[in-house]
Amino acid sequence: MKQLIISLSLLLVISTGSFSQENNLLKVGKKAPMFKAVTDKGKPWALKNHLGKKNIILYFYPAAMTGGCTKQACAYRNFKEDIKLANAIVVGISGDNIEGLTFFRKTYDLNFTLLSDEDGKIAKKFGVVSRDGGTITTEVNGEKFELTRGNTAGRTTFIIGKNGKIIYVNDKVDAKKDVKDVLEFLRDK
Numbered sequence: 001m002k003q004l005i006i007s008l009s010l011l012l013v014i015s016t017g018s019f020s021q022e023n024n025l026l027k028v029g030k031k032a033p034m035f036k037a038v039t040d041k042g043k044p045w046a047l048k049n050h051l052g053k054k055n056i057i058l059y060f061y062p063a064a065m066t067g068g069c070t071k072q073a074c075a076y077r078n079f080k081e082d083i084k085l086a087n088a089i090v091v092g093i094s095g096d097n098i099e100g101l102t103f104f105r106k107t108y109d110l111n112f113t114l115l116s117d118e119d120g121k122i123a124k125k126f127g128v129v130s131r132d133g134g135t136i137t138t139e140v141n142g143e144k145f146e147l148t149r150g151n152t153a154g155r156t157t158f159i160i161g162k163n164g165k166i167i168y169v170n171d172k173v174d175a176k177k178d179v180k181d182v183l184e185f186l187r188d189k
Contacts (some may be wrong), residue, residue: 024127038118040101064104095151
């Protein structure tokens, strides 16, 4: 019986992939790496174009349309005015393809930019642990949709200050209270 449990556990890890144990997470005080990505609207987005204006809340999440990720995104949506008062913008980033991000944004009426990191290169630049992606099927209003992601990033939130340096890092994010933690940090700044 014990061997069966170990074998099944090993099979689960092999078939689903596991998050890399290596942690090269960028630390507070480090310069944020410059990157370019494509938004959920199919438009180019470059970090350098947003520096100096507002603090940037950059949060990595595993997959659009999943429980924790939806709670986290909707919380950021609901606190739009508080975020604005904190002189910040929100940018969510995942390994989902653009079509999946567009669907996620429209389904939950998200009011901030979502970026696609299908190959995981941006997550790697920030030292965010990740693994291979996958496909999920979800149902909305009786209609089934298939969403594909090339990379699954660990849930991690950064705040990049106006000067381009990282001023906040959390890799133990509670999806429901992430926005409250971020706002509390920004209020104390």
